[in-house]
Amino acid sequence: MAYYAIAPLLCTLMHNELYMHLYINQTISGPNTNQLVVAPLFFGLTAINDWTILDGPGPNASVVGRAQGMHFQSGHIREKWYTSMNFLFEDTRFNGSMLQVMGTTPQDDQWAILGGTGEFVAAEGIVEHKIVQVDSTGRIYEIKIHAFYIPMNSSAKYRRNRIRNATHRLIVILGSLELNKCMASWCAAPM
The missing domain is CATH 2.40.480.10 (Allene oxide cyclase-like)
Structure with a gap:
């Protein structure tokens, strides 16, 4: 290990x-x-x-x-x-x-x-x-x-929302590629 x-x-x-x-x-x-x-x-x-x-x-x-x-x-x-x-x-x-x-x-x-x-x-x-x-x-x-x-006091919720918003923009840009499903499931995973 x-x-x-x-x-x-x-x-x-x-x-x-x-x-x-x-x-x-x-x-x-x-x-x-x-x-x-x-x-x-x-x-x-x-x-x-x-x-x-x-x-x-x-x-x-x-x-x-x-x-x-x-x-x-x-x-x-x-x-x-x-x-x-x-x-x-x-x-x-x-x-x-x-x-x-x-x-x-x-x-x-x-x-x-x-x-x-x-x-x-x-x-x-x-x-x-x-x-x-x-x-x-x-x-x-x-x-x-x-x-x-690097400010270390930002909340996990704030970081999670930034990642979700960035991922959402990526999905919109990529259109209907199969990657959408993978990215959406990753984005919904708890952090």
Whole structure:
């Protein structure tokens, strides 16, 4: 007996498109430090981060999540950092949802969105990041998230109706072919 099952996808998956404009606060020194160097070398320096994600750049901004992960010095000739982290959302709307992000960090660039959980299942896209403030304690990144994800909260009835409607259109197009009976019986089967 096989330990897996593979089935063809008979309809396209619905995707949602996500845009977010947020800020990340990276604090490297002071009382509110949110990262820790764990391998203090120049080339290969490694830091663990728990940066705050904010809805604005100012002191009155609200925390909407955390950027948790690690980054390390990966450029030998030019300063470049490899970054791998999860954006874990804590706000009311997306509480518990997560986007997984990775890429390099020069001044301004993009990180890839490789996946997600909660509201953002199977997310993919990009995060444009730009350093907008630097001082002796850290820096603030402006981030613009653009992603596509599969909403997993649609009801079975909604999915069943979409499949039936698509199948009905196919039957009408095919006319009186014998396939009509097969498709109609498949469409009536419980899901």
